[in-house]
Amino acid sequence: MIVFDLVCEFDHEFEGWFKNASDFESQQTTGLLTCPMCGTDNVIKVPSVSHINFGKKEKQLAELIEIQQNAETLSNKITEYVTNNFEDVGEEFAEVSKKMHYGEEDERNIFGSATLEDALELHEEGIDVIPLPSTKKDKLN
Ligand SMILES: [Zn+2]
Incomplete structure (x- = not known):
């Protein structure tokens, strides 16, 4: 130790x-x-x-x-x-989730980043998203 x-x-x-x-x-x-x-x-x-x-x-x-x-x-x-099974849509996560929900895009497994507000908004529209354990971020900000 x-x-x-x-x-x-x-x-x-x-x-x-x-x-x-x-x-x-x-x-x-x-x-x-x-x-x-x-x-x-x-x-x-x-x-x-x-x-x-x-x-x-x-x-x-x-x-x-x-x-x-x-x-x-x-x-x-x-x-x-x-990472291996879902498509990384990055910042577009909330946008793509909505499009899939309303049939504007094909349903598929996606992941990406969403703010708490985005997640709440999605929830209100009946779209369930699951938060993941945080992964590595940029060191400096
Ligand atoms: Zn501290």
Whole structure:
């Protein structure tokens, strides 16, 4: 186990537990690492001491991390399934959903991005859309 002191773009400091340094790297680069206070994935390691912990809580922490990683694996699998089986319509998601609903376009599996407002509007028109676990986003915005 390694614990890193982390800080987000808004200067929230928190600790992150990782199996090893590359585990941290991969979570950081895929945007899985988010600030517990504001949720941004723009998180960096505070340049300070990292250490390995062999304390009593190690087992619990290991279990916790495993549970967390299983959840991440599951969300990655869902994302992978959708990516392979659905057409990516990107920003046009709400538009294409409506067109399919009103028969202007062929019904098919699609995915894309929609704002909360878009989703509510679709729901009001009787079109059900399912939110997906968030996937990687652009780092800087
Ligand atoms: Zn934050």
